[in-house]
Amino acid sequence: MSTDSGENPTAWLQAMQKSQSDWMRQWTQWAAPFMPPLAPGGGATAGSTAGGAGAATPMGAGGAAAGLTQQVLSQVEQSLGVSRAMWDLLGRSAALADTGQRLASFNDGVQQLQAQLGRFFAPLAAPAAPGVASAAAGAGAMMPGMPQFGPQMFNPLAFGLPFAGLPGVGPAREQQEAMERLASLAQRVMQAQAQLATQWGQLLQNALRDLGGALTPKLQSGTLPGSLREVYDQWVATAEKIHAGAAGGSVFAQAQSELANALSQLRIAQRDWLEEWGRAFDLPTRAELNSLHQQVRALKEAVQKLGDKV
Amino acid sequence: VSGAGAWRDLADLQQRIGVTIAGLRAAAHTQAREGCSERDAVHREDKLVLYRYRERAPRLDLPPLLIVYALVNRPTMMDLQPDRSLIRRLLELGLDVYLIDWGYPDGADRFVDLNDYINGYIDRCVRHIVQARAVPAVNLLGVCQGGTFSLCYTALHPEHVRNLVTMVTPVDFHTPDNLLSRWVRDLDVDALVEAYGVVPGELLNAAYVSLMPFRLLQQKYLHLLDAAGDQAALENFVRMEQWIFDSPDQAGEAFRQFARDFFQENRLVRGGLAIGGLPVELRRIRQPILNVFGTSDHLVPPSASRPLAKLTGCRDYTELELDVGHIGMYVSGRTQRELPRALHDWLAQR
Secondary structure (H helix, E strand, O other): OOOOOOOOOOHHHHHHHHHHHHHHHHHHHHHHHHOOOEOOOOOOEHHHHHHOOHHHOOOOOOHHHHHHHHHHHHHHHHHHHHHHHHHHHHHHHHOOOOHHHHHHHHHHHHHHHHHHHHHHHHHHHOOOOOOOOOOOOOOOEOOOOOOEOOHHHHOHHHHOHHHOOOOOOOOOHHHHHHHHHHHHHHHHHHHHHHHHHHHHHHHHHHHHHHHHHHHHHHHHHOOOOOOHHHHHHHHHHHHHHHHHHHHOOHHHHHHHHHHHHHHHHHHHHHHHHHHHHHHHOOOOOHHHHHHHHHHHHHHHHHHHHHHHHO | OOHHHHHHHHHHHHHHHHHHHHHHHHHHHOOOOOOOOOEEEEEEEOOEEEEEEOOOOOOOOOOOEEEEOOOOOOHHHHHOEOOEOHHHHHHHOOOOEEEEEOOOOOHHHOOOOHHHHHHHHHHHHHHHHHHHHOOOOEEEEEEOHHHHHHHHHHHHOHHHEEEEEEEOOOOOOOOOOOHHHHHHHOOOHHHHHHHHOEEOHHHHHHHHHHOOHHHHHHHHHHHHHHHOOOHHHHHHHHHHHHHHOOOOOEEHHHHHHHHHHHHHOOHHHHOOOEEOOEEOOHHHOOOOEEEEEEOOOOOOOHHHHHHHHHOOOOOOEEEEEEOOOOOHHHHOHHHHHHHHHHHHHHHHOO
């Protein structure tokens, strides 16, 4: 219900969004082999083309409704990613006549999937080298001693890092120190993201290992799961169990908290930076509003006490 | 496992998605209303509203029952729909029910603290009821975080509480299976509150669903496809989703104190808790206590609720375990059948 969540579409936020979209793109790339192939022309899957199920929806064929169905299907397929890979692997392994070969094929496949997951998380777990964008693209200094106005002022990596390690000097000393602090906090956030991604990568690989372990006896006995749904539900149960164990551990919990703490500190520093600009234009600031809130609160308490006396 | 089988699965899946989307469109009008039982606002203060529910059966000669709900969700779940309403069942059993609706805090509430909530708002609601009903004390039903508040209130103002019922209430915040508490322990709460002022409800929701991410962010929605064609089930789902994600923002100062004193320092158990400068000592609670919790509750595990048995000065302590989760405690069929009657009987005997 927050009404205070809006942020300016700054370069910094755009960079964060890009980071998220990179994550999604990598995930999609990883999951792509496990998705059904797209039919020529795009949109419809081979299944829907063959079965005509898309046209059979109560919403009618084609148009936005069919598009929405495909979008949801795509989401479902992403959710099913690991389970579908395991389902396909089970199918391939079960087709082998020799029991030993079946198990060897299955175990190899599980290890390959684990390695694939590892490769997916590897770039996420390595904090990106901070790109130093040009700070000279601003619209010109507003006044002597103030940083240049423009999107780059919100991009601490572009603005603060070139000065890193140098003592603050001159009329813009405070601004320089503020940008250095922002740059340092931005790096802290990226490192925290990387630490957490490492934990998630390990967690998912362990879950995959345990799912493989749970399915192996079924492969041996020939009592295979009857549907992808069964494999999926087993994957969720396995992954939740692994998650509960890992997430309750100090390494995961500290990595997660460090990310939250770093983001909080970055947000505070960003606000302080914006407030400097607010003061420059005589705009009300959070600090000023907080002071007023405290005064109102004190007045209310005083009125309450007077009322109680009366 | 054949390829043809997989494609049949896919075709079936697409069919279900189409039917489910159509059902969800039809359920778009579904609203998780603020309650289905008739009630009157009897006291207002800042964003708080105290409601009294209209009788649905002749009222028994029992103290009024004041429900203190949590700050982190809306009390809609207590009176969701006619066939899923703890409040309605209690009214039908002749209880005189009041409910505190905390409203939605905003930026102006950032300095509202636990003293305001417990020694201020709750106390003034209790005093209002005591005066209006001409009774010496109320029966208090605290739910989840509201149960923790009710424990504090009873310890600080015992003269105004006749009986205390705690429902899915965390008491010991440091039990090993309490994942949420484990996560909060390393959190820099001061920085979080300074960064947000009023802590967004969305942030809390993100934490809750992260406790079981595979179930709550994926599987729950995939399983929705099982309800394809069952319009009532889809409407229930929509109503539940609206409630789950209708989380008020949290007054920053109160959040800071709750996270630090309860989650991080576990002061309710370890001692040293003070609200508004007044020490909270659970040993001062002599009132009869009924402690209700769900054995499958992942948000407030039973291990977090059970320690209450040994922490108060109460000699009339009763536990009621139900085989439900946190949300099931409000809306499951079993709860609807068993809990209202159990509450009524326990209160009527005291």
